[in-house]
Amino acid sequence: MAGKIRNPQSPIRNRQSPIRNGEGRFIVLDGPDGSGKSTQARLLAEQLGKRGLEVLLLREPGGTATGEAVRKLLLQRGEMAISPLAEAFLFQAARAQLTAEVIRPALQRGAWVLCDRFSLSTLVYQGLAGGVCPRAVEELSVLATGGLRPDVYLVLWVPFSVGLQRRAHRAADRMEAKGAKFLRAVAAAYRRESLGAPRRYVLVDGRGTVEAVRERIWRQVAEQLDSPQRHRDTEKAF
């Protein structure tokens, strides 16, 4: 007897069951440290909320009890060694939980989901800058999300020096404490990746005033208000 796949978490099942109903959107704000992601995600959430849309503002890692526990583990500075490969698995574990527990149900009921960081962060920090095979990181992201792709993947970009200045008053977390060379590689990788895959990522200049950046982002998102939702579950594209 051909067995039915019953595990709702199964990436194979997810790939074969794209989300079709609901008019929600999945929008990601990603980018190097201090580029203004959290500031702009809050502003965008407010702006969309004023239009009467249900908006869910999430951050990665986090957004679930499991994700917040993983966040603590990954971002707190301490004695515990975590290799880039181990980091990649932990970020993906948090992502799998967030996608299944929060993002998919929200999209199904028609909410607009805004996520502060997503799969490109892992590709950049652990893969391109961290030395883990980028293809493997991408495969893990497909597994973790079941192939779920954002409607709009914004990459808010600032040069390393600007991000450094903006974060000057804040204590560095574990990723930021990896040093200037690493963070320069992170900023460069974000730019290269988003320019290299313009159908997948929208590179947004994060320089200038908060208001100027907000307007740039709104131009990208406003298109979504007038266009039909696109299929978000895709077969892996690499």
Ligand SMILES: Nc1ncnc2c1ncn2[C@@H]1O[C@H](COP(=O)(O)OP(=O)(O)OP(=O)(O)O)[C@@H](O)[C@H]1O
């Ligand atoms: N366009 C801007 N111009 C000047 N300062 C800004 C701008 N956008 C954000 N900031 C400030 O820069 C700092 C970093 O911004 P924010 O926390 O939004 O960045 P982030 O990308 O979320 O950073 P992280 O990667 O550390 O999470 C904050 O103090 C914020 O108020």
Ligand SMILES: [Mg+2]
């Ligand atoms: Mg932030």
